[in-house]
Amino acid sequence: MKTADRKNLIFLCFGSLFLQVSALFDGTHPNLLYANILQIDSIEINTWRNNSVVPGLSRAISLDYHYSMGLIFWTDVLEMKIATMHIDNMLNINEDIVRTKIGRPDGIAVDWIYNHLYWTDDVYHHIQVSNLDGSMRRTLIDYGIERPRALALDPNRGIMFFSDWGSVPRIERCGLDGRDRQIIVVTDIAWPNGLVIDHKDERLYWTDGALFQIKSSTLDGKDVKTIIKDVKYLPHPFGIAVHDQYVYWTNWEYKSLLRTNKYDGSYVETVQRDLTSPMDIKLYDSNVQPNLGGNVCGYFNGGCSHLCFPTSPWSERNAKYTCSCPDGYDIESDNQTCTKQGGNAQLIIAEHQSISRIDLESLQSDALDVTGLLNTVAVDFHLEKDLVFWTDVTLKGIYVSYLSGGLLSGLGIRKAIISEDINTPDGMAVDWTYDHIYWTDAGLNHIQVSNLDGSFRKTLINTRLDEPRAIALLPQEGLMFFTDWGINPKIERCTMDGSKRYTIITKEIRWPNGIVIDNIGRRIYWTDGYLQLLKSSTFDGTDVFTIVQFAQKTFPQPFGIELYDDQIYWTNWNDKSVYTVHKYKGNDMKPLITGLKAPRNLKIISKETQKKGTNLCGNNNGGCQHLCLPVPTNLNSAGYSCICADMFHKDNKLECIKKDPAELVKDEL
Structure with a gap:
């Protein structure tokens, strides 16, 4: 033919x-x-x-x-x-x-x-x-x-x-x-x-x-x-x-x-x-x-710059239609015009003796204006308050500074909020809704919480821990996830007051260095530096699958992990880089940033990563004298728990009373 x-x-x-x-x-x-x-x-x-x-x-x-x-x-x-x-x-x-x-x-x-x-x-x-x-x-x-x-x-x-x-x-x-x-x-x-x-x-x-x-x-x-x-x-x-x-x-x-x-x-x-x-x-x-x-939006889209929708028949709004904006845009005061939310997403990376900030679009980088860092491991931020927090395992402390630079109340460009009774703070997470900071201590084998200024410090977990490392929070649901890379490696889930602990991952895990929560997908993701892989599961530890399995000869040492849109970002100890890959498909893996000094943990600064939820503790701190911590809301819970700082106990009136010496000895035992 x-x-x-x-x-x-x-x-x-x-x-x-x-x-x-x-x-x-x-x-x-x-x-x-x-x-x-x-x-x-x-x-x-x-x-x-x-x-x-x-x-x-x-x-x-x-x-x-x-x-x-x-x-x-x-x-x-x-x-x-x-x-x-x-x-x-x-x-x-x-x-x-x-x-x-x-x-x-x-x-x-x-x-x-x-x-x-x-x-x-x-x-x-x-x-x-x-x-x-x-x-x-x-x-x-x-x-x-x-x-x-x-x-x-x-x-x-x-x-x-x-x-x-x-x-x-x-x-x-x-x-x-x-x-x-x-x-x-x-x-x-x-x-x-x-x-x-x-x-x-x-x-x-x-x-x-x-x-x-x-x-x-x-x-x-x-x-x-x-x-x-x-x-x-x-x-x-x-x-x-x-x-x-x-x-x-x-x-x-x-x-x-x-x-x-x-x-x-x-x-x-x-x-x-x-x-x-x-x-x-x-x-x-x-x-x-x-x-x-x-x-009803007519030929001119109701005057809306982007989206125009008719209102429902039972709406109490006195309008036939409403203007709305695409994700990533805000409506202006005229209720018609949408403007792009300011600023690109940025990476902040704990780099041993510095903290780097990198624009995700341009990949332009600079270092935060903080000095005197010796061995930073964990880093996190509070976008609304313009604060950045980090841990230093050599200085044995947790520090805070402004994201945008400047002095902290005349005390210099950084401030130690936790500097006593702390040994190896490998992991740290900021609760941006209830304004608390959580951290793990691999030297003292416990997990603690405090206010953002370090006050009302409380030990939440100090049993069945060997080498606690990474920690991640879901404030709107009162959930906390943390990893332990000790003799019995595992990932656990509990409420943010430290109660209702569940071990959810115990198999195919050795060095769970980093963990991040995907609230939208209802999953957690973690790195394993020994097994050289990225894995994921649902919140209860089921439906486990491997995103990336690295070749043993490359020995990449994945450590910190972060999530933004559909992409996973993680640091690599071995070649001092940040990589990215699709969170479901595991394809298109590529190096995003190379030539770093000693990248450990990383976070992405964006309004999307810290969407402000409802603070159930309210203006009166939920009636709590010390800490008001979020927990899951159900028939038996209002969604928060009143907790007293260490060395205090709670009486029937929710007041925190200082413990007498006998009680302190009993606690130590």
Whole structure:
């Protein structure tokens, strides 16, 4: 066959596929679009003809479309991305529009009026929005949410519905800006996998994978009805769609697509069987995306410089819409203009006899204006108070200075806040919400805490420790993680008052030098200088996996570790460098900074790394006389604990009374 003939044949094959797909979506026949893991397929309703729309995918889970623009969007949880393609794309050329800071996007929804894209993330535990091209990305909901999954939008009313299948399964609704949240379904619900709005009947439908049922309610969660509950037909329902008098759903167990009467669940019918792994499903039809009231943001985007959202129908705000900013931007006083948050993220590195500060974008560096350092190991900061703290294991102390330079109350450019009864402070962490400092002491085998000025010093843990080293805090949840590289190496978790200790990592660990918390991903990451690796686990020590395993001959000696966006940063003792790598994929490892003196611990200075949470101790220190330390909030706890400094005990009135000599001797014993 001649080359020209072969090219013509290829063109004819692609052209045939193009004509097939174009005919399917010409608007004359409604179609069912469904994600089938490795591809996105369509089924023409009535003829039940099945066609491939987007082939060659890795693990497609959720999908949606913009009818008037002819765009299909889908999520891929294996490649951790959101992609799009035009429905008339003859060569199946698709575009990745979200690839960074994305974990497991289980749910996706398109706003066809305001032209926004919404998605849930089961790894980052949040809901985000962006323009249809992935720009102007904003986190709408990242609190009070555990396992977000399905999404459904009603842009005509300005409402978003989402499901959460965490420890408190539920369905919520809110405005398209993520505000005015309301829980509308919380009973008889376990795994709400799929959501769909029936615009004709103004009802919400959902599948429940654990309770083998499909239910519906009004848009405010009332008049809940069970459409069908049958383990035979719904052993694991996932995606859901509505068309005319039918409700359609995908079935994981039977790898099939079924439908039944949407009012009473009668006449169950299998529409398609022997599928690969059917996930989300959408009805492709113009009636699914009506535009009834127009765009309240208007032609000029409501005067908003970036994002404009309609307010919810039940909002108490006296406005039809609200202006919002992408992540990393702040709204100005006019409530319309967004400006980029000042300053680039910076690295600070404890370098033996100096502390370096390096701009993450330009990689320009300078040294903090502090002198007299002999052997710095740990470093941390308090951004709001403009303070930097460090430990010196030769001087046997913890010191503080200003991040921006200058004198500390006339005492010079540094101040020792802890200089007595301290031996080897290898690890240190600052609580930027409750204003405390925590540190490990490998010489005295304990973990202590104090106020930022060193006052009200308290020993939290002094048992079952051999060589405590790294420490990391999660103030908004009252959790502390620390490492021990002694005879029995381990990583432990406890509350920030030192109680409720749990050993979470004991296997494949020798020298856990550094540890960092990923609050968004709900994981911890650590370095091991002996085993020469970077590892990660969930907060309870499960789902352990290796990010990077270095070749033994290189002997890199990873020590300090930090996390920013999707990247891990760590110091390398051996070649005096800082490296970076993707926190999930472990690929694209590269040296970021070389030629350092003796890098130990490092931190990234950014508003994102020290987001200010709620201080439950309040203005009155929670009624505590000495220390008010955060602990997890539950039915038996208000979220904090009153603790007295060493050499004091607490009486019934929460007052701290100095211990008598006999008590001190007993404590020593």
